[in-house]
Amino acid sequence: MNKLxxxxxxxxxxxxxxxxxxxxxxxxxxxELLDALGFRVVISEx
Numbered sequence: 001m002n003k004l005x006x007x008x009x010x011x012x013x014x015x016x017x018x019x020x021x022x023x024x025x026x027x028x029x030x031x032e033l034l035d036a037l038g039f040r041v042v043i044s045e046x
Contacts, residue, residue, distance in 0.1 A: 019027065031041055 034041060
């Protein structure tokens with residue numbers, strides 16, 4: 001469990017750095033593009 005938490009924390013920090021640097025604009029643009037194409041982003045449990 002500790003290893004999973006460590007990996008999750010590393011990935012969270014990577015994502016946080018990426019979004020902080022870009023101001024989240026890439027994510028919003030990607031979601032808007034998907035919406036225009038008739039798709040949506042869905043997150044589900046593995």
